[in-house]
Every structure is written in structure tokens, then in C-alpha cells.
Amino acid sequence: MASTTDKKDDDDGCGCFSWILATILINGFIILLTTLPSKKSIAYPDNKPTTCSVELAGFEGLQPALSPGAASPAFDLIVRVNNGHTFRLRRRGGDVIVSYGGVPLARGRTPGFELGDKEVLALPVKATSAGVGVPGDLLRLMTDERRLGVAQIQVEFGLAWESFVCDVELDGHPRVAECYKPNSVG
Structure with missing residues (x-):
């Protein structure tokens, strides 16, 4: 029984660390996409509007x-x-x-x-x-x-x-x- 209590102390069973890490990665990806220039502006760097x-x-x-x-x-x-x-x-x-x-x-x-x-x-x-x-x-x-x-x-x-x-x-x-x-x- 000692081994099951030791296992329980290491992992609380909710997977909170995984959720926090996933949230950080998803938000970082969204921020990266919104701050990158568009493909058109990269292809035409001197492009000005009509x-x-x-x-x-x-x-x-x-x-x-x-x-x-x-x-x-x-x-x-x-x-x-x-x-x-x-x-x-x-x-x-x-x-x-x-x-x-x-x-x-x-x-x-x-x-x-x-x-x-x-x-x-x-x-x-x-x-x-x-x-x-x-x-x-x-x-x-x-x-x-x-x-x-x-x-x-x-x-x-x-x-x-x-x-x-x-x-x-x-x-x-x-x-x-x-x-x-x-x-x-x-």
C-alpha cells in the first residue's frame, strides 16, 4: 500500500500541468500568427495601396x-x-x-x-x-x-x-x- 500512496503524492490525477502547457502553447501560436506579416506583404515588400x-x-x-x-x-x-x-x-x-x-x-x-x-x-x-x-x-x-x-x-x-x-x-x-x-x- 505504501507504493500506491507514493504514486498518488507524485500525481494528483487532474493533469493540470498538461492543460497549462497546452494553453500556453496554443496562445503562443495564436499570438505568433497575428503578429506575422501576410504572405502578400512578404512577396511584395514595397507594395503600397492603390x-x-x-x-x-x-x-x-x-x-x-x-x-x-x-x-x-x-x-x-x-x-x-x-x-x-x-x-x-x-x-x-x-x-x-x-x-x-x-x-x-x-x-x-x-x-x-x-x-x-x-x-x-x-x-x-x-x-x-x-x-x-x-x-x-x-x-x-x-x-x-x-x-x-x-x-x-x-x-x-x-x-x-x-x-x-x-x-x-x-x-x-x-x-x-x-x-x-x-x-x-x-
């Missing part, structure tokens, strides 16, 4: 909807795409929406393109409206904000699976605005 900017080259039709000879809002845009990747980008055209104060004013489409690694491309876009003029309240807000120098149109567009948004000053001068991805804004 970035875009929009230049407002011109606009027309920002007048009251009921004024005589009112024209539809139209915007001439230049969308610049910067391929930071070390591989070619091939994209179909995407929809472009120009809005002011959350109200869509015009729509257009970017043309399809193919862009080599680390290349930059300028895409001309004409965004127009099927409607006539700008609603009165929105035009008054736009006029007041233009007078204060804070008027901005918002240009939203998609390139393949990525969406971009640009806030472009509406002061009558050609302006370039860097775009951001809507889901990356905090």
Missing part, C-alpha cells in the same frame, strides 16, 4: 431649377489612380456620383483601364444630371457656403472592389483632392 485623387476641372448648371434657361448640373472631373502595387491593375469602369450636402447632383462613369505596376493614370470623367438645375434650398446653402469659402462637393466612385470618396472644394478654381476609402474613416 490611391486616388480627383480634380474638379470645371462645372456648369449650378443655378436655380426654376430659372429661365436652367441647365442640368455637370462636372468635369479628372480621376487620378496611383497604382502602388508591384503588379498590374486591370479595372472595369465604375459609377461616379457627385453630391452636395448629401443630395446627388450628377452621375458619370470612369472608363475601364489597365495600369502597370507603380504607374499613375488620369481618367477624364463627365458627370451630368438628367434633372434641371439645383433645388432652391440646396442652391441657397451652396451659395452661402461658396461665399464663406467652405463649399465642397463630394465625389464617390468605385474601382473594381474598392470604393473611394473625395471632398473637393467648389470655389471655381481647379482643385485636386486626395480620396479616402469610406470604411477607413474613423
